[in-house]
Amino acid sequence: MAMAGESSQKKGEENEPIRKENDSESNKKKGIDKKETPFLAAARNGIVEIVCGIFFQNPNSMRETNSQGENVLLVAARNRKPLVLKILKLRLRPEFWNTLSMAVDKDGKTMLHLAAEAPTQDMPSHVSYSALQMMWDANWFQVPTQMHI
Secondary structure: OHHHHHHHHHHHHHHHHHHHHHHHHHHHHHOOOOOOOHHHHHHHHOOHHHHHHHHHHOHHHHHOOOOOOOOHHHHHHHOOOHHHHHHHHHHOOHHHHHHHHOOOOOOOOOHHHHHHOOOOOOOOOOOOOHHHHHHHHHHHHHHHHHOOO
């Protein structure tokens, strides 16, 4: 009996690292960023109330970046959240807004580059027809340019 218990422990020990590797692989496939903070997650999801709440409680949260080197403005631009960008532009001092808006991620992309990218397949589209999608893209591209970046 002791041998059976030992062998089951060994099996569990052998399977545990495999499970961890599979978890990290599935996180990569799902696009889960381990370095993403609640502040950046709120910006990614367009939850303005949480973004403002965290900003007022901890103004240094504006300096947070994810594993791609994207700050809150880059995350909002990549995920097409114009309300987050507008609220932050109103709340931030102009010199700090300029600093954040000129940031680049690890791939060398600015907020305008990210705003111009086509949405990914996992991003739900609010528009179902091609012509309306093109209109949405054209309107979205105007948001960062209207903010005098």
